Amino acid sequence: GDSVTQMEGPVTLSEEAFLTINCTYTATGYPSLFWYVQYPGEGLQLLLKATKADDKGSNKGFEATYRKETTSFHLEKGSVQVSDSAVYFCALLSGNQFYFGTGTSLTVIP
Amino acid sequence: DAGVTQSPTHLIKTRGQQVTLRCSPISGHKSVSWYQQVLGQGPQFIFQYYEKEERGRGNFPDRFSARQFPNYSSELNVNALLLGDSALYLCASSSLNQGGREKLFFGSGTQLSVL
Numbered sequence: 001g002d003s004v005t006q007m008e009g010p011v012t013l014s015e016e017a018f019l020t021i022n023c024t025y026t027a028t029g030y031p032s033l034f035w036y037v038q039y040p041g042e043g044l045q046l047l048l049k050a051t052k053a054d055d056k057g058s059n060k061g062f063e064a065t066y067r068k069e070t071t072s073f074h075l076e077k078g079s080v081q082v083s084d085s086a087v088y089f090c091a092l093l094s095g096n097q098f099y100f101g102t103g104t105s106l107t108v109i110p
Numbered sequence: 111d112a113g114v115t116q117s118p119t120h121l122i123k124t125r126g127q128q129v130t131l132r133c134s135p136i137s138g139h140k141s142v143s144w145y146q147q148v149l150g151q152g153p154q155f156i157f158q159y160y161e162k163e164e165r166g167r168g169n170f171p172d173r174f175s176a177r178q179f180p181n182y183s184s185e186l187n188v189n190a191l192l193l194g195d196s197a198l199y200l201c202a203s204s205s206l207n208q209g210g211r212e213k214l215f216f217g218s219g220t221q222l223s224v225l
Contacts, residue, residue, distance in 0.1 A: 004152075036216075043114070043200055043216035044153070089152050096166050098143075098214065100152030 002027045006090040006101035013080055013108050021075040021104045023064075023090035031092040033057075033066050033073040038087045038103070047075075047088070080108045112137070114203050114217035122223045123191050131186040131220045135203030141165075142184040143214070144176060147198040159184055188222075196224045 007022040025033065032051045036044040048057030053068035062077045073090060085108050090101040115134045123129050135142050141160040145153035155168035159178035173189045182203075188195055198219040205213065 041218070043218040044202075045216070046214065091152075096158050097155050097168070098145075098153075099155070100145075102150070102152045 002031065002092060002094045002097075002099050004090050004092055004099050004101040006088075007104050008102070009087075010105040010107060013106070015082055015108055015110050016079045017108075019075070019077040019080045019084075019106070021088055021090075021106070023073045023075065023101060025071050025073065025090075025092050027071075027092055027094050029094065031094045033064070034091040034093065034098075035062070035064055035073070035075050036089040036091055036100070038089065040086075044089065080106070082108045082110055084108050114201055114215050116199075116201050116217040116220050118220060119218070120221045120223075122225060124225050125191055125193060127191050127224075128187065128189045129191060129222060131188075131199050131201075131222070133184045133186070133201030133203075133217060135182050135184070135201075136205075136215055139203035139205045139215070140182050141204045142178055142182065143202045143204070144184070144186045145200040145202065146170075147200055147219070149197070153200055156186070191224045193224050196222060198222075 003026045005024050034049045035047040037047045038044050048059040050057040050066035056065045064073050064075045087103045087105045089103045117132045143158040144156040147153040157176045158166040162178045176186045178184045200219045201217045202214045
């Protein structure tokens with residue numbers, strides 16, 4: 001079945017460090033791919049998305065490229081800030097159902 | 111504009127009881143989905159409703175049921191609660207009829223604790 005596997009955390013980085021959170025997927029057909037972010041005590045918020053191969057989603061300095069050949073959608077940011085501390089979820093949309101990864105907790109220290 | 115609203119925010123029940131969770135979608139959104147998020151895990155799909163009809167169901171037992179009302183709000187019911195039902199229950203809305211299938215907006219969730 002369809003599924004998402006993402007890098008386990010927690011991840012702790014210093015401010016201005018480079019961030020990569022790995023995500024790979026298994027899906028039949030051609031899913032859309034997403035990164036969601038969850039701040040403490042809040043629901044999930046869409047961070048970025050890509051709907052077809054080679055698309056690059058970007059938002060707030062975060063980027064991810066839909067790589068069909070490696071079935072990956074890794075999240076990157078060149079310089080993280082303390083305010084980026086949150087849990088990040090990779091997800092795919094297949095049909096009308098979203099499949100989420102287990103989440104990666106990121107803590108950025110000053 | 112109000113986002114997706116869920117009530118209550120927190121709930122404590124005991125094993126065997128029944129619970130009803132409520133969700134109001136964003137104005138204009140006709141689709142509501144429910145997800146269960148166990149601590150340390152990603153959300154798991156439970157149900158999707160569109161125009162008051164069930165359009166999808168995840169791998170959950172029949173103790174879980176839901177419905178959508180004419181105003182597009184929704185309720186999730188869980189009967190015969192088990193300890194393992196303790197989780198954050200998230201509601202999400204989207205506007206399928208405008209090609210917005212991928213624009214999923216989440217509420218803050220209802221934290222259910224089963225003792």
